[in-house]
Amino acid sequence: MSLQEEIKSTEKLDDVLKKCEDYAELGSRLAKDAVSLLRNTVWNVSEILNKEIDNIKKSNFSDNKTNESLITQLSTISSDIKKLPEGLVENINALSKTTFTITLFGKTMAGKSTLMEILTHGNGESIGRGAQRTTRDIRTYMYRGLHITDVPGIAAFEGKEDEDIAFEAAKKSDLILFLITNDGPQACEAECLKKVFELGKPVICIINVKADISHSTNFKIFERDLNKKFEKEKLDNIKNQFIDFGKQYGQNWRTINFAYVHLKSAFLSQQEEFIDNKDKLYKLSRFSYVERLIVNEICTNGSFYKLKAYTDIVVVPLVNVLETLFNQSAQNSKQGSILIEKRKKINKWTEDFEVDGKKRIKAFLSSLSDELKREIASFSEDNYDNQNASDEWNQILGKKHIEKRAEKLLKQLGKECEKELQEISREVNNEIKLSHEVFSDASINMDVIIDGKRIWNWATTLVSGGLMIAGLFLSGPIGWIGAGIGLFGWLGSILFSSREEKIHDARQKLEKKLSNYIDKMIIRLEKNMLNVLYNELLKKQLYPMKKTINNVISSIFVLSNVQQNFAIELNKKLQMINMSVVKEALVYLGYSEAVCNIFNIARIPGYAMMIILEDGKHFPDDASKKLYSLMKEKIWYVFKKDNLKSMLLQAIGRGCDRDEIYIQYIDSVPRIAHIPKIDSVDASTKNRVRMAQQITELLIMK
Numbered sequence: 023m024s025l026q027e028e029i030k031s032t033e034k035l036d037d038v039l040k041k042c043e044d045y046a047e048l049g050s051r052l053a054k055d056a057v058s059l060l061r062n063t064v065w066n067v068s069e070i071l072n073k074e075i076d077n078i079k080k081s082n083f084s085d086n087k088t089n090e091s092l093i094t095q096l097s098t099i100s101s102d103i104k105k106l107p108e109g110l111v112e113n114i115n116a117l118s119k120t121t122f123t124i125t126l127f128g129k130t131m132a133g134k135s136t137l138m139e140i141l142t143h144g145n146g147e148s149i150g151r152g153a154q155r156t157t158r159d160i161r162t163y164m165y166r167g168l169h170i171t172d173v174p175g176i177a178a179f180e181g182k183e184d185e186d187i188a189f190e191a192a193k194k195s196d197l198i199l200f201l202i203t204n205d206g207p208q209a210c211e212a213e214c215l216k217k218v219f220e221l222g223k224p225v226i227c228i229i230n231v232k233a234d235i236s237h238s239t240n241f242k243i244f245e246r247d248l249n250k251k252f253e254k255e256k257l258d259n260i261k262n263q264f265i266d267f268g269k270q271y272g273q274n275w276r277t278i279n280f281a282y283v284h285l286k287s288a289f290l291s292q293q294e295e296f297i298d299n300k301d302k303l304y305k306l307s308r309f310s311y312v313e314r315l316i317v318n319e320i321c322t323n324g325s326f327y328k329l330k331a332y333t334d335i336v337v338v339p340l341v342n343v344l345e346t347l348f349n350q351s352a353q354n355s356k357q358g359s360i361l362i363e364k365r366k367k368i369n370k371w372t373e374d375f376e377v378d379g380k381k382r383i384k385a386f387l388s389s390l391s392d393e394l395k396r397e398i399a400s401f402s403e404d405n406y407d408n409q410n411a412s413d414e415w416n417q418i419l420g421k422k423h424i425e426k427r428a429e430k431l432l433k434q435l436g437k438e439c440e441k442e443l444q445e446i447s448r449e450v451n452n453e454i455k456l457s458h459e460v461f462s463d464a465s466i467n468m469d470v471i472i473d474g475k476r477i478w479n480w481a482t483t484l485v486s487g488g489l490m491i492a493g494l495f496l497s498g499p500i501g502w503i504g505a506g507i508g509l510f511g512w513l514g515s516i517l518f519s520s521r522e523e524k525i526h527d528a529r530q531k532l533e534k535k536l537s538n539y540i541d542k543m544i545i546r547l548e549k550n551m552l553n554v555l556y557n558e559l560l561k562k563q564l565y566p567m568k569k570t571i572n573n574v575i576s577s578i579f580v581l582s583n584v585q586q587n588f589a590i591e592l593n594k595k596l597q598m599i600n601m602s603v604v605k606e607a608l609v610y611l612g613y614s615e616a617v618c619n620i621f622n623i624a625r626i627p628g629y630a631m632m633i634i635l636e637d638g639k640h641f642p643d644d645a646s647k648k649l650y651s652l653m654k655e656k657i658w659y660v661f662k663k664d665n666l667k668s669m670l671l672q673a674i675g676r677g678c679d680r681d682e683i684y685i686q687y688i689d690s691v692p693r694i695a696h697i698p699k700i701d702s703v704d705a706s707t708k709n710r711v712r713m714a715q716q717i718t719e720l721l722i723m724k
Contacts, residue, residue, distance in 0.1 A: 032166065038321045039122055039167050042196075045325040046119040048606070049332030053114050056336050056599045061107045063591045070587070071100040074580060092577045096584060103588065106343065113335045116194050121169040122324055124316070125192050127218060128201030129211060130175030133230035136285040137201065138172050140309065141165040143292055160191060168320070171195065176214045185214070192218055193335060196327045197319065198225045203232055204251065204260055212267035219273050222334035222627030224327055224654055226315060227264070229257060231284045241299055248284060248306055257282045272705030273629055277654040279319065281312045323652055326610045330653075333603045334627045337596065341626060344592045345712065351585035352721040355694060358578040364450050365571045371442055372564045379435050379555045383548060386431050390424065391544045395537060402532040406525065415536070428547065432554050439559050443567060586693075590719045597716070600625045604633070607652055613645040621662045624673075624716035630656035632673060632713040637661050658710065666692055666718055673714035677707025685720065695720040 075096050078089055117123075126134045142163050161172040173191045174184035192198060198218050202211055218225060233248045261280050268275035287307035290296045296303060304310070320327075397418055405411040600623040608616050619639040625631040631653065635641060641659060650657050660672040671680050678699055686694040695718065697703075700711065715722050 034321050035166060035317055038324050041325045042122050042328040043120055045329040046117070046332065049329035050114060050117070050119060052329070052599070052602050052606075053332040053336045054111070056333075056595060056602075057107050057110050057114070059598065060110070060340075060592075060595050063595060064103045064107060067103060067588045067591060068100050071096050071584060074584060078577075078580075089577075092581060095581055099584065099588065106339075110336050110339065113193060113339075114332060117331055117335065118169060118194070121164075121167070122197070122320060122328065123169040123171060123195045124197045124199055125171045125173060125188075125195040126199050126201065127173065127176060127188065127192065127214065129208075132175070132201040132203055133228075133285045134172050134175075134201055136230075136289050137199070137228075138163065138170070140285065140288045140292065141170060160187065166317075176211070189217060189221070192221055192223060194331075195223060196324070196331045197316075198223045199316070200225050200227045201230055202227065202264065203230050204257065205232065206260060207264035207267060209267070212264065215275070216268070216271045216273060219268075219271075219275075219628035221338055222330065224319070224323070225278050226319060227261075227278050227280045228312060229260060229280060229282050231257075231282060233284055233286070235286060235290065237295070241302075245302070245306060248287070252282060252284075252308070270705055272709040274656055277651070279315055281308070281315050283308045283312050285309070326607060326652060329606060330603065333599055337599055337603075337625070338627050340592060340596050340599075344589050344596060344716070347585045347589035347592070348715055348721055351582045351589065352694070352723040354578045354582035354585065355721060356723060358575050358582060360450065361571055361575045361578070364446055365568065365575065368442075368446055368564070368568055368571065372560070372568065375435075375439065375442070375564070376555070376560060379559075380552065382431060382435070383551045383555065386428070387544050387548050387551075390422075390427070390547075391540055393422070394419075394540045398533050398536045398540075402529045402536065406528045406532050411532075424547075428551060432551060432558075435555065436559060439563055443563065446567075586721060593716055593719055597622055597624070600631070604631070604649070604653075607649055608645065611645065611648045611652060613642065613648070616642055616645045622717070624713035625655070626709060626712055628655065629709045630658060630713065632658045632660055632710070632717065634660045634662050634669075634717060637663065658713075660717065666720075670695055670714055670718050670720065673710060673717050675707060675710050677710065678703045692720060695722045696724060697722060698724055700724055 075093050078093055078096075126137060128134045138161065142165065159174060163170050163172075171191050171194075173188035176185050176188050200215055200218065202208075215225070215227075231248070231251050233244070233251055235244050265275040265278070284307045287303045288309035291300045291303035291307065401411075401415065401418065405414055408414060601620070603625075604620070604623055605614075605617050608614055619635055619641055620633055621636050622634040623631060624634070633641065638661075646657055658673075658675070660669060663669050663672075667683075667685055670685070671683065674680070674683070674697070678697055682698045684696050685692050686696060688694070695714075697711070700708075700722070701724070703711070711722055714720075
């Protein structure tokens with residue numbers, strides 16, 4: 023670059039940086055207006071949460087621990103959302119309005135320190151000292167009116183704290199310079215770049231070619247070797263490998279500008295001891311292209327990047343909170359659905375158990391009655407004139423072990439009841455555990471509402487010692503008539519035709535008396551056994567479990583509704599910010615007339631945006647291309663329809679089986695969109711699904 027060209031470039035950059043201040047002011051105002059609206063939403067939602075908490079406290083819900091769990095989670099949501107606006111304001115205020123900020127990202131030894139020395143014309147003291155930097159060592163310096171931040175190395179072993187600091191610095195940046203080397207792209211570097219993109223930041227990627235040079239190096243050999251390393255095909259291959267990493271995240275890294283450079287040559291060209299080869303070294307380094315790329319990027323789009331830094335510092339956390347709330351609402355809804363199925367199962371089993379229990383008790387008593395009545399004839403024959411017949415009969419009853427047999431049947435019913443409760447417990451715990459594993463997002467720290475071990479670890483508590491069977495029999499004598507036989511014998515010759523007739527009559531009366539006694543005993547025994555069935559098993563075991571399931575289902579859906587309703591309110595604010603950003607982008611590009619065709623916008627910074635057009639409207643192709651180039655985000659289009667499923671299918675695209683998708687209505691309101699194979703779709707479709715959720719405000723799940 024000639025001196026005249028450099029002066030012209032500097033003047034243009036200065037003008038743009040002044041313009042950046044105006045856009046920073048606009049961006050700050052848009053962001054703060056959004057936070058102001060958000061505060062109102064937070065206040066309204068907090069009021070709703072407080073009412074729900076009061077309702078729960080006043081309810082007659084007998085399960086105090088579940089009550090406490092639900093109240094804790096609602097209180098946690100309330101506490102977290104109250105902190106949200108303050109946190110956003112803090113982030114907004116951390117951005118610089120007066121200077122354009124660039125952050126250098128890269129692994130340790132990738133060349134960040136060398137780049138800093140080049141830009142500041144340093145003496146090289148910091149080069150090679152990346153590994154010795156302290157964790158919180160963030161270096162800042164000015165270059166051509168730009169604020170440059172050099173953060174700790176990323177993707178290092180045990181470098182989590184360093185990475186957190188680096189990404190925190192990236193939030194406050196307007197542009198990221200991402201350094202890699204020609205050793206080949208690494209997955210850990212790609213993971214870090216993905217996170218940078220998730221912040222919505224524009225990126226320039228610098229591939230630093232490794233080639234050593236010192237005083238003893240033969241310059242011609244070095245020049246030849248370095249030119250070989252700069253063969254375009256080799257470096258393009260490295261670039262494309264790195265770009266391909268983005269596909270697995272659903273990100274389009276082809277929007278990134280790449281520059282190939284040998285930073286060490288550029289640095290040495292500034293050092294006194296290499297004065298003789300100064301110009302050659304600088305030319306070999308290709309660093310002039312890096313400088314032009316940075317300056318051109320800022321001059322072309324820097325003003326809008328400044329505005330976008332302010333709006334995205336609000337949008338990014340809002341999207342995260344929004345999706346967390348949607349996912350947690352879906353999780354709780356899923357758990358509620360699981361419990362509804364279990365409630366159906368236990369209701370059916372309880373009905374069958376009650377009917378079957380009655381049948382088995384009746385069958386047992388019918389068999390017992392027949393068994394006892396078979397004893398009547400022979401007993402009457404032997405005891406019609408026995409004054410101790412009651413004792414004899416009671417001995418027969420004792421040998422039948424009626425109490426133990428009745429107790430055995432009731433205990434068997436109790437065991438079946440206990441086994442079913444344990445089986446339902448196991449099924450519920452397993453399914454809820456699986457549901458919890460599927461929804462593992464912990465951005466907002468709220469546990470699931472169900473404590474499985476506590477709620478479902480039921481055991482029957484059957485009354486021991488005969489289940490009160492011992493008092494089921496009619497007490498006292500049978501009402502014996504045979505004791506007067508001697509008197510009848512004395513009077514027989516006068517009053518009756520024969521002794522045989524009187525004995526026959528006495529036996530029949532005894533048999534009838536015994537039969538009536540057995541019938542009454544069976545009736546009373548049935549009544550008491552049914553009381554045990556109802557009071558000890560149904561009322562104390564199955565009915566309470568059904569009530570607990572009902573109460574927990576109600577609690578889960580309260581939480582799910584609160585989460586979804588709050589997500590919907592946040593989404594409305596998010597859509598307003600997205601409309602403002604895209605409107606400013608189109609005005610910046612000179613396509614302000616295209617704004618009137620837009621009904622709404624869903625957006626995930628760094629990934630894509632979805633523009634909802636009024637039905638029959640058109641978005642200019644050239645405006646679409648320039649918007650894509652400026653925002654560095656894919657653009658998809660959806661036409662507004664009254665049919666919600668049509669909107670959903672348009673948004674999701676053809677990355678999954680559309681025929682299997684269905685919308686679930688709850689209380690006649692569309693609430694959940696089920697996509698059976700959502701876990702197996704590609705990354706691009708997953709991003710479309712995320713934006714479909716913003717558009718439809720449905721919970722999207724399997």
